[in-house]
Amino acid sequence: MRARNKAQIALTYFLLISLGLVFVFPFFWMISTALKPIEKTMSITPHLLVLPLQFKNFWKCLNYENFTFTVYARNTLYLCFLSVAGIVLSSSYVAYGFSRVRWKGRDALFLMTLSTMMIPFPVLMIPLYSLFRRYGWVGSFKPLWVPCFFGGAFSIFLLTQFFKTIPHELTEAAYVDGAGDFRIYWQIILPLAKPALLVVALFQFMGTWNDFLGPLIYLPDQSTFTLAVGLQFFQSQHGGTEWNLLMAASTLVILPVMILFFLTQKSFVEGIALTGLKG
Amino acid sequence: MTRGERQNLIKGLRFTFPWILGLLLFVLYPVLASLYYSLTNFNVFLKPVFIGLENYKNLFEDTLFWTTTSNTLFYAIIALPLSMVCALGIAILLNQPVKMRSVFRTIFFLPSLVPLVALAILWLWIFNGQYGILNFALRKILLPLGLDAPNWIGDPRFTKPALILMGLWGVGGSVVIYLAALQDVPAHLYEAAEIDGAGALVKFRHVTLPLISPVIYFNFVMGIIGTLQIFAVPYVMFQRGPANSTYFYSMYIYDNAFKYLKMGYASALAWIMFLLIFLLTLVATRISRSRIYYGGEQ
Numbered sequence: 071m072r073a074r075n076k077a078q079i080a081l082t083y084f085l086l087i088s089l090g091l092v093f094v095f096p097f098f099w100m101i102s103t104a105l106k107p108i109e110k111t112m113s114i115t116p117h118l119l120v121l122p123l124q125f126k127n128f129w130k131c132l133n134y135e136n137f138t139f140t141v142y143a144r145n146t147l148y149l150c151f152l153s154v155a156g157i158v159l160s161s162s163y164v165a166y167g168f169s170r171v172r173w174k175g176r177d178a179l180f181l182m183t184l185s186t187m188m189i190p191f192p193v194l195m196i197p198l199y200s201l202f203r204r205y206g207w208v209g210s211f212k213p214l215w216v217p218c219f220f221g222g223a224f225s226i227f228l229l230t231q232f233f234k235t236i237p238h239e240l241t242e243a244a245y246v247d248g249a250g251d252f253r254i255y256w257q258i259i260l261p262l263a264k265p266a267l268l269v270v271a272l273f274q275f276m277g278t279w280n281d282f283l284g285p286l287i288y289l290p291d292q293s294t295f296t297l298a299v300g301l302q303f304f305q306s307q308h309g310g311t312e313w314n315l316l317m318a319a320s321t322l323v324i325l326p327v328m329i330l331f332f333l334t335q336k337s338f339v340e341g342i343a344l345t346g347l348k349g
Numbered sequence: 350m351t352r353g354e355r356q357n358l359i360k361g362l363r364f365t366f367p368w369i370l371g372l373l374l375f376v377l378y379p380v381l382a383s384l385y386y387s388l389t390n391f392n393v394f395l396k397p398v399f400i401g402l403e404n405y406k407n408l409f410e411d412t413l414f415w416t417t418t419s420n421t422l423f424y425a426i427i428a429l430p431l432s433m434v435c436a437l438g439i440a441i442l443l444n445q446p447v448k449m450r451s452v453f454r455t456i457f458f459l460p461s462l463v464p465l466v467a468l469a470i471l472w473l474w475i476f477n478g479q480y481g482i483l484n485f486a487l488r489k490i491l492l493p494l495g496l497d498a499p500n501w502i503g504d505p506r507f508t509k510p511a512l513i514l515m516g517l518w519g520v521g522g523s524v525v526i527y528l529a530a531l532q533d534v535p536a537h538l539y540e541a542a543e544i545d546g547a548g549a550l551v552k553f554r555h556v557t558l559p560l561i562s563p564v565i566y567f568n569f570v571m572g573i574i575g576t577l578q579i580f581a582v583p584y585v586m587f588q589r590g591p592a593n594s595t596y597f598y599s600m601y602i603y604d605n606a607f608k609y610l611k612m613g614y615a616s617a618l619a620w621i622m623f624l625l626i627f628l629l630t631l632v633a634t635r636i637s638r639s640r641i642y643y644g645g646e647q
Contacts, residue, residue, distance in 0.1 A: 179365065317471070
């Protein structure tokens with residue numbers, strides 16, 4: 071029994087480490103390519119690492135022909151900021167109504183909210199486009215962030231589940247002292263729900279940072295590109311040639327997300343696990 | 350309705366009204382409008398012209414509709430079960446009593462954070478026919494056997510397998526969900542099974558699987574919705590791909606709507622997708638109802 075267990079553990083480590091290497095390798099390869107001079111990327115026998123490292127590739131692609139990283143980054147951050155603010159404020163406000171007040175029709179509306187997550191984006195995309203076109207919003211950032219201020223099904227769901235776990239005794243006292251619901255939401259629930267709010271904010275940030283189809287539809291002008299669309303544009307112009315610059319640009323787009331992950335790792339992983347378990 | 354009930358209703362609506370508005374404006378209106386557009390000829394500049402079921406009839410004779418549908422279904426049927434099995438497998442490995450579990454978990458999770466456009470470009474480079482690192486490695490193994498490495502980007506037989514393969518790099522999100530579910534399985538159930546003489550497989554089949562079935566169901570439904578809408582990665586990597594082999598359904602909707610400005614036709618296409626997703630979710634829910642174990646709650 072003992073020996074078998076040992077063999078089992080050894081096999082587990084072997085599998086985990088070899089799979090882990092496979093999972094890490096693409097990252098390594100991306101960064102190593104980003105740090106190579108162009109001739110070295112085009113060799114039939116690949117070089118794992120070429121010295122000296124060409125850090126200037128990163129500088130070069132910050133403002134290269136057809137890839138104005140700084141402009142795209144500013145656009146993306148602007149959108150991320152507004153969508154995160156919108157989603158966190160509106161979804162928490164709405165979730166209060168779904169979790170802390172009992173009213174007729176609440177559960178039906180909540181069920182309906184959940185079922186909207188099933189609707190594929192292509193169904194919504196055409197009427198939304200023609201709606202925003204009528205407002206003259208196409209070409210501006212508004213179609214991508216204004217809807218966030220009305221709440222999102224997923225974040226409302228997540229926050230509702232979380233708010234339900236906050237004991238009523240905590241809000242009861244405030245009621246007795248004559249506090250209104252808005253004050254209870256703002257001064258008691260929100261501070262207690264910080265971990266859940268962080269998860270919602272993170273997911274929204276990632277969603278906006280990654281979104282490709284939305285900006286592709288609404289932002290046709292190069293000066294309004296986000297990083298995702300800008301990177302795709304860069305690849306369509308320089309694809310198949312300057313792989314070192316393409317990898318440097320990709321690294322720059324990935325890096326902020328990775329940094330954010332490492333800063334908030336615990337809530338991030340907990341949040342993901344939560345979505346699955348409560349689902 | 351008593352006075353208290355009415356007060357609560359008003360209170361509830363006061364808090365949920367932003368979402369009710371959002372639901373009406375950004376979900377309900379578009380869904381209905383899209384259904385109406387699907388019955389019209391519409392190019393966004395002029396008013397839609399009602400043409401009845403014409404768009405839906407045309408679908409059947411449209412070869413690209415069939416190509417994109419079968420591409421998408423093929424991709425979903427292979428990619429979804431494969432990635433679910435891999436994710437569960439990795440989660441089971443991680444659930445063993447290993448040291449540095451959270452380090453491994455992070456390693457498997459990180460790729461799922463990579464923005465799709467960057468992911469597509471990175472793998473385009475790895476799959477590159479001439480200078481790609483993957484084929485360099487594969488040739489070492491395949492050439493002595495008298496085989497050449499596949500042309501992942503130029504050969505229509507290999508473009509979809511390439512997408513499926515790289516999709517596995519992103520299973521980390523599901524791994525985290527499965528791992529959390531596995532860790533929630535109470536240890537005493539395993540102990541009880543062991544006393545009854547159950548081996549590892551029996552324990553997995555009769556203790557683990559039933560207890561994590563809600564999570565499997567969740568991942569499956571989310572997976573259907575996600576894989577059937579695949580867009581960004583093939584769009585960036587291959588566009589339509591050789592012989593339209595990576596022309597997926599969402600790309601066809603996008604092209605019809607925003608390249609050819611056939612918004613009515615694109616809406617009909619979108620509605621077919623909606624119905625398919627709806628039906629598949631319904632079937633999954635039906636099947637799951639008899640197979641899923643929801644603790645003591647329901």
